[in-house]
Amino acid sequence: MEKIWESIYRPSYITGYxxxxxxxxxxAIERLVKAINQREKIVIYSGCDVDGLCGLASLLLVLKYLNADVEYYIGDEKNNSHSLETETLRNHIHFLGAELLITSGCGLESKEQEILCGSLGIDLIVTENKKVKSDLKSxxxxxxxxxxxxxYKNLSAxxxxxxxxxxxxxYYNMKSINRYLDLILLGTISSDAESKGENSIFIKEGINFLNNTNNYGLRAIMEFYNIDEFNCDSIRKIINVITPAIGAVDKKDNARIVVELLTTNDISRARQITKYLYNEKIR
Known part of the structure; x- marks a missing residue:
């Protein structure tokens, strides 16, 4: 008999989930597809927390798979992933040549930022989850x-x-989107979101995909720390490893290193980064 989540997480599933x-x-999909197909510059933005970084890394992998022209930017530690700052928009996102900006778990500081994006020629897709009445035109x-x-209102970033x-x-008839549930599992647990509803499926299926992950960064962590079974302690251990620390470089730079770890297709580089993060933790 087919498991319920196998039907729920087919890309063609079109009911409750x-x-x-x-x-x-x-x-969002109409604008994103246009950007992908016309190779417009897409920039993904997140703060330094694990939940946002896992969302950023997984979306980055999907867009690269689709051959999109995509980069990312991580906000300062003080931003804490809750809002996108005007200085960041003007001095960094615009500098990257963004034509479409997607936030992972971040809102805007003010309506003025939306106006600024319009003046800079940047379209916005804002993703976050909080009770709010939005007046954004984006x-x-x-x-x-x-x-x-x-x-399901209790989703993490x-x-x-x-x-x-x-x-x-x-839209693109991708058959393997669930492979990224290993990262979504880590983001969901790190956020302390309630483990019920759709989150319970993220967790259950995420553990299955983590057990057989083809993510080189996660494989390198599991190898370095001798993790061969998954429970609360081992999953929290992985989350601790990918939580950006303030060490020889600042938290924002370590967050970029974490994203590189979670998106690299080079196992040697993944092992190197894992050792670096270990050394940062013990400083």
Whole structure:
């Protein structure tokens, strides 16, 4: 008999867990597909927390798989992933040549930032999850926003990002989107989101995919720390490893190193980064 999550997480599944039930998801995919197909510059933005970084890394992998022109930027430690700052938009995102900016678990500081993006020629897809009545004219993905009928309101930042990834997978008929649930598992647990509803499936299936992961960064961590079974302690250990520390470099730079670890296709580089992160932790 087929397991329930095997049917739920087919990209073609279009009932209760359908990402297109989330308000504005159709608009998000229309804009994102245009950017991918026309090779516009896409920039993904996140703060330094593990939840945001796992969402960023998984979306980055999907967009690179689709041959998108994509880069990322990580905000300062003080930002704590909750909002995108004007200085960052003007001096960094614009500098990267962004034509489409996607946030992973981050909102805007003010309406003025949306106006600034418009003046800089940057379209916005904002993903976050908090109870709010949005007045943004940009594309806003938030299961908890007013007027959104999506049933599962307790998703983490990486969980909301995964809903965007599912919608991408449906459009492009990608069959392997669930492979990224290993990262979504880590983001969800690190956020201390309730382990019920859709989160319970992220966790259950995420452990299955983590056990057989083809992510070189996660493999390097498991190898270095001799992790061969997954329980609360071992999963928290992995989360601790990828939590950016303030060491020889600042937290933001270590966050970039974590993203490199989670997205590299070079096992030797993954092992090197894992050893570096270990040394940063024991300083």
């Amino acid at each position: 359908n990402p297109f039930i989330i308000k504005n998801m159709n608009k 594309i806003y993905i938030n299961p908890s926003q007013e007027g959104c009928s999506y049933r 990486s969980g909301v990002t995964f809903k965007l990834m599912q919608a991408i997978a449906i």
